[in-house]
Amino acid sequence: MTYALPPAGLPSQSDTLTGTSIFTEAYAFMPAGVMRDIVTSALPHWTNSRAWIIARPLSGFAETFSQYIMEVSAGGGSDRPEDNTNAEAVLFVVEGTLVLRNSMGTHTLTEGGYAYLPAGEGWTLHNTSAAKATFHWVRKRYEPVDGIPRPEAFVTNDKDHAPISMPDTDGKWATTRFVEPTDLRHDMHVNIVTFQPGGLIPFEETHVMEHGLYVIEGTAEYLLNRDWVSVGPGDFMWLRAFCPQACRATGDGPFRYLLYKDVNRHAKLPW
Template sequence: MSEPSYFAPAGGLPPQTDLLTDRAIVTEAYTVIPRGVLRDIVTSNFPGWQNTRAWILAKPVTGFATTFAQNIVEVAPGGGSDRPEPEAGVESVVFLMAGTLRLTVDGVVHVVEPGGYAYLAPGATWSLTNPGTGHATFNWVRKPYEFVDGIDVPASFVTREQDITPTPMPDTDGTWATTRFVDPDDLAHDMHVNIVTFQPGGTIPFAETHVMEHGLYVLQGKAVYRLNNDWVEVQEGDYMWLRPFCPQACYAGGPHPFRYLLYKDVNRQIRLT
């Protein structure tokens, strides 16, 4: 199997000679933000961060995400933050796609390289800097943690995709597999951020229609995705948001594996009051 790769946006602006037509789609059921949209003029700066810019991919807003926020964060050499998380009770996942990060979690220092994954529990004390000579770019998923009486808050941890064996889906001969960073039966976790991999020709052979909200950032490859009633082409660097119950399926194209970082909310009863 080839080494995993991770697409990270570079910003910039297209030339004035380019057509403005692109693949961006916004509907009530799903949104597609293609990589060509991630340009310099749509970045955000965050208080408390130095030499850093971010592309905000999803945030709670009417007709869009409801359970989480997701950013792509680009940190220049020497940049970072001593207090990245501004809100109490918020958990995070940081997944590094390019460069190097020095991540300190509850006093323990970790040097993180591409494929590195950190779960940062609500209430954790953490900070990060870029000690390298090039930009460090990572996905940052944030979610308000849903506390439950009798269930302990999960502990923070740092790992790497390369150290985890993907779990193949049943009866797929390994063409569809999921790299799981937490035990799906661990009720302490109320979100999963996994990596899903399809080998060329792999498919989701039915229209998944379920309660989980999704954020999907394509790390590698290309595919045709079924979103509600539409077939949409996506490639590495594209982002998809799927509302709960949006029908979804895909066919992976070649020549490389089709891989994406997947957020979903899990393991909690539906709140009615």
């Protein structure tokens, strides 16, 4: 398995402008080429680390989650990564090795490592190796429900989960699920979607869930609202609720993306 990374650095002054970004009322498209050093942020209580903040709640757009790509240099990390006691998190490692400590003990996360961290539970994360490590950090305000217990922390790895084929697709469209869809303790899913060459979403999905889609491998033509956009490794798509979407995988290998969506809760009402 391969996992795309931000290119970082800066393009050469002799390079022509490529990888056009798109921001509309329904979606945003951020090609890998825009994820450079100049757009990173430092975060409180993190050392030797930087973040590409690729999604954050925006009123009238996508409002439920934030998503960071975190790069942690050797010796870096945090003893106090999250000060918001309402924020749950998923961590997904795409490069290097990280040491996570939480209520379950100490865990070594390597490439493909996945951790769910409940709201209000303390945790730490450090890079004790000599090489940098990179991971996705998806954050959401947890929505408790009376009578339903809160979910527990867990740690796993992409390689330990077989993708589940979507019905009637002959294995061309599959989803790696880290949480059972019927588990109502969880109010978000962060999965991996895989299309084999020629696989497609053969209808325009239009639904209440917001999405963050980060391409970790392969290429496709992706429908975003009214526009077909060519996407590839390291590109990010950010969709508000009800933005139509569809997909046609291209290339000779799998097309895979990390997918966020909010699930299993009533729509919020203004009264």
